[in-house]
Amino acid sequence: MEVKEIWKERQKEIINDLDSLLKHIFVELPVSFRINTLKVDRDEMIKRLKSQGWKLKQVPFYKDGFILEEKKYAIGNTLEHFLGYIYKQEVASMIPPVVLNPKEDDIILDMAAAPGSKTTQIAQMMNNKGAIVANERYIQRMTSLRSNLQRLGVTNTIVTMMDGKWFKNLSIRFDKILLDAPCSGTGIIMKSPKTAKTWSVKTSEKMANLQKQLIASAINALKDDGVLVYSTCSLEPEEDEVVVDYAVKKFGMKVEKVKLTGFKTRKGITFWNNKELSKEVENCIRVYPQDNNTSGFFVARLVK
Amino acid sequence: MKVLNKKEIKEIVEKLNYTYNSKVDFSEFVVLTTGKENKIWLASRKIFDINLSELKINSIGLYFGRDDRGKIRLSVEGAQIVGKTAKKNICEIEDVWNFLRGFDVTPTKMTGCEDGNYVLVKYKNDVLGVAKLQDGILKNVLPKARKITSLTKYES
Numbered sequence: 001m002e003v004k005e006i007w008k009e010r011q012k013e014i015i016n017d018l019d020s021l022l023k024h025i026f027v028e029l030p031v032s033f034r035i036n037t038l039k040v041d042r043d044e045m046i047k048r049l050k051s052q053g054w055k056l057k058q059v060p061f062y063k064d065g066f067i068l069e070e071k072k073y074a075i076g077n078t079l080e081h082f083l084g085y086i087y088k089q090e091v092a093s094m095i096p097p098v099v100l101n102p103k104e105d106d107i108i109l110d111m112a113a114a115p116g117s118k119t120t121q122i123a124q125m126m127n128n129k130g131a132i133v134a135n136e137r138y139i140q141r142m143t144s145l146r147s148n149l150q151r152l153g154v155t156n157t158i159v160t161m162m163d164g165k166w167f168k169n170l171s172i173r174f175d176k177i178l179l180d181a182p183c184s185g186t187g188i189i190m191k192s193p194k195t196a197k198t199w200s201v202k203t204s205e206k207m208a209n210l211q212k213q214l215i216a217s218a219i220n221a222l223k224d225d226g227v228l229v230y231s232t233c234s235l236e237p238e239e240d241e242v243v244v245d246y247a248v249k250k251f252g253m254k255v256e257k258v259k260l261t262g263f264k265t266r267k268g269i270t271f272w273n274n275k276e277l278s279k280e281v282e283n284c285i286r287v288y289p290q291d292n293n294t295s296g297f298f299v300a301r302l303v304k
Numbered sequence: 305m306k307v308l309n310k311k312e313i314k315e316i317v318e319k320l321n322y323t324y325n326s327k328v329d330f331s332e333f334v335v336l337t338t339g340k341e342n343k344i345w346l347a348s349r350k351i352f353d354i355n356l357s358e359l360k361i362n363s364i365g366l367y368f369g370r371d372d373r374g375k376i377r378l379s380v381e382g383a384q385i386v387g388k389t390a391k392k393n394i395c396e397i398e399d400v401w402n403f404l405r406g407f408d409v410t411p412t413k414m415t416g417c418e419d420g421n422y423v424l425v426k427y428k429n430d431v432l433g434v435a436k437l438q439d440g441i442l443k444n445v446l447p448k449a450r451k452i453t454s455l456t457k458y459e460s
Contacts, residue, residue, distance in 0.1 A: 039384070077454050082404055083430055084381070107354060131350040133359065142362060147449055150367055153381050155333060156348035159362040170358045 001026055003196045007186070010201075011235065014269055017290065024289035025189045025196075025296075031068040032059065032091045033075055038124050038153045040085045049080070060262030064124065065094045084151040089117045092187075092287050092294040096180055096231040097121040099258050099301050104129035106175040111164045111218055114141035116148035118180055123154040132157040133174075135164060165213050168220035176227045177218045181211045181243075183234035187296025190289065204236040211243045219251045219304060228253070228302045233295060235286070237272040240298040244268070244284055245277040253302040255280040264291040268300070305364070308335040316344065319376055323421065324390035336364060342371040344382075375422055380433040380450060383424050387431035392416025393423040395435070395442055400427040403435075406451040409442050 003025065012018050035045045042064060049056060059065030068075065080086045102108055102122050113119045113134035122132055134157050136145050142161060149157055164179075184203045185195045211232070218228055230247070232239050247253040255278070258265070268284030270277045287297035308316075313335050320328050333346040347365030356364075368385070369378035378386060387394075395411035403409045403425060414437075417423050422434045425442060433450075435442035 074454070077452055079400060079404070079427070079430070082450070082452055083384075083432070105350070107350065128348055129350065131348060131354060133354070143449070146363060150379070150381060151450075153366060153384070155346050155366045156351065158347075158351055158354070158356070158359065158364050160359045161362045162360045170355075172355055172358060 001193050001196055003189070004199065006201065007196075007199060014235075014237070014286075015266075015288065020290040021288060024293070026193065027190055027289070027293075029090060029190055029295060030293060031075060032089060032094075033066055033068070034062075034087045034089050034094065034121060034124070035064050035066065036085055036087055036120070036124060036152050037064055038128055039083070045080075045085055059091055059094060061260040062094050062098050065089070065091065067091065084153055087117065087120060087148070087152060089121070090295055091292070092233070092297040093117050094121060095260065095285075095287065095297060095299050096178055096229050097125060098260070099231075099299055100176055100178050100227065100229040102126050102130070102176060106130045107172075108132045109167065109174040109177045109218070109221060110134045111167065111177060111179045111214060112136065112182060113145055113159075114138070115144035116146075118178060119145070119157060120148055120152045120154055122178070123149075123152070123156055126156060128154065128156045130156055133160055133172075134158070135160045135162055135167075137161065137163050165217045168217040170221060172221065173223040174221055174226060175223055176229075177222055178229050178231070179214055179218045180231045181207075181214055181239070183207050183211070183232035183239050184236060185233055186235045187233040187287075187289070187298070190295065201238075204234065204238045207234070208238040208243060211239055212246050215243055215247050216251070219247060219253060222304045224304055226304050228304065229299065230302060231297065231299045233297055235288075235296045235298070237269055240286070240300075241268045241270070241277055241281045241284060242272060244281050244300045244302065247302055248278045248280065251304075253304060255283045256301045256303055257283040258285045258299055258301050260285070266291070268298075305361075306337050308337060316376065320386055323376070323393055324386050324424065325392045325416070326386045326388075326390040328386055328389065333365070335368075344368040344370060344376070372422075377422055377445065378424075378434045380446075383433045384431045387424050387426070390424055393418065393421055393437075394426060395423045395437065396426045397432075397442065398427075400432065403427075403432060403442070403444065404446070404452045406444050406446050406448075408435075408444050410440065411437075411442055
């Protein structure tokens, strides 16, 4: 499987280790998961899994996240998974809730929630307190969202089925919003190799148009001083820094520095397509597969 | 959707207490029912600080169980909540894998079980859900979406 030349050229403008990226982009990721502390005690669960021979390594920036060091088990088919004690989740996908840093009395919107990995992580971080509106526009993605919320024992969530763009029209104002935006998915080619074939600049431009509408809606639905985390699994600047730059310039959002302990990240870029972006966009993070053996991700923390 | 009042919640708690001799505490939740089946949902209180009339709601909170001809048929999560304090109508099984695949199984130990009742199904210390006890057999009522078709056994 090969990626398109134009994609390589574009990445070359951003990074100086393209060869390393190309080596990692089709490599299968290690299995990782969360211990669901809404149902079980973390330490007891570690003990239980270890007693069964699981070799675990903790995700450095999130205490309830673990990487399976030997790919010995299909963890989705274990008793622990059935019981809702663990949730299979890719390491990079654990970043946005950590950056959002939800508190127990927050009212939170997860604007594009299915299949619910991040929603359930947020609920867990809130100890099932506060409230989450988990929104999903498409009915075909609703089943996975609802079944994951159920299996993990989440009680603090309302599931809604609305176009994310509609939230700007409501009177509700949220303390925090996660917009894990629909994207071209060039950071997860290892999970969906057909993206390498189907991606084009036009795909990213089309996604960027939608992402700007969604981020505008999210900003409107956010309280003053509220926090918006914007993330994608795309490595394309049109869908990442350019969208954040739009939020800064059009809505006066501030971009806070994102720091993750023990995990290599790269700064957001501030120049793309002959255009200078706001300096503070460099506070965003780019996660590259070759740095931590994860999928590629982009995360920004914005304050209104 | 109907928000239950204190009296209605008390009735559910008493029913659970009668069946399982459990001490379920719903005080931190708003308890709701929906639909003809009177499905019971538990939702955190803060949810109701939100103006819900503006939202196109698909579901609220956790599905706890539903009324089945006067008996409460618990969801897996409902069973896990009740199972924390339950003292009767508990069946223990060894054949966990067949249970998770959706087959009827025979209990290896029964504590205060009444035939014809929904009983809690346990494997070691884990509550797996409920089943209907009929003539000494646990009739599997796991929802289709919850059944496991391929299993990873972890015993070494």
